[in-house]
Amino acid sequence: MKIATWNVNSLKVRLPHVLQWLEAAQPDVLAVQETKTVDENFPLAEIEAAGYKSVFSGQKTYNGVAILSKVEASEVVTDIPYLDDPQRRILAATVDGVRVVNLYVVNGSEVGSEKYAYKLDWLAKVTAWLQEQVTQYPKLVVLGDFNIAPEDRDVHDPVAWEGQILCSEPERTALQTIQSLDLSDVFRQFEQPEKAFSWWDYRAAGFRRNLGLRIDLILASKALSESCTRCVIDREPRTWEKPSDHTPVVAEFAE
DSSP states (O other): EEEEEEEEHHHHHHHHHHHHHHHHHHHEEEEEOOOOGGGGGHHHHHHHTTTTTEEEOOOOSSOOOOEESSSSOOEESSSSOOOOSSEEEEEEEETTEEEEEEEEOOSSSTTTSHHHHHHHHHHHHHHHHHHHHHHHHHSSSEEEOSSSSOSSGGOOOOHHHTTTTOOOOHHHHHHHHHHTEEEEEGGGOOOOOOOOOEEEGGGGGGGTTTTTTTEEEHHHHHHHHHEEEEEEEOOOGGGSSSSSOOOEEEEEEEO
C-alpha cells in the first residue's frame, strides 16, 4: 500500500499538479492539506476521472484537508472530542483497513504569541484523541503538514532556526509526545540523504539553494511501521511551474 502526504497550498491552483502526480505516482492514498476551498467547490469530478474517491473538509481561503483514495473511505471524522475549532485541519478515514489521520497542524506564527499558545493547546488536544485512535485502530497512519521539524538534521540551518517557530523545544516535545503513542516516523527507518527537506520558502531562492525544513511527516503504528518498505520525499513537483512550497512525502507498506 502506497500512502502519501502533500500540502498543495491551494487545490484550485495546484489541481493540474495533483492530477499529474497521481497519474505518475499512483498512490493508494494521498492526504492533502491546505486545499483552501469550500466543500461545494471541491473538484470531485476531476479527481474521480483520475481514478480516485475523495473525502474532504474545507473552508474558504485558509486550511482545508482531503483524503484521496483508490477505494472508498469509511468512518470519516472531521471534528474530534476535546477540540472545538472551526478551522478545517483534521480529517480521519479508514481506507482498505488502514486508519488514515490527516493533520494540518497549526503554524503558530512566532514563539510566545497567542497563535503559538493555540498551537500547543491544539496539539495537546489532538494527542489525547490520537491516543484513543491508536487503541481502536491497530493499523494507523498519522500524516500531514506538522509544521514542526523533528530534529536539527531536519533543518537547513539549525543555528539560525534554534528556538524559532517550527523548531522550538515545546513544539518538538509535543511531536515527541505524539510519537510516544507508538507511532514511528517511517522516513527515519531508512537511510536518507543529508539535508532532505519537504518544504522550502518561495523567497531567497529557497528551493534552488535547498534552504528547507522537513515538516511533512508520516507516522505509523507498530503494525504498519514494521511493514514499511520505503519512505521518500519526491522533490520533482517542487520543480514544476508555480509549485506548492511543499512537495509529496511517500511511504510504501507491504500488503
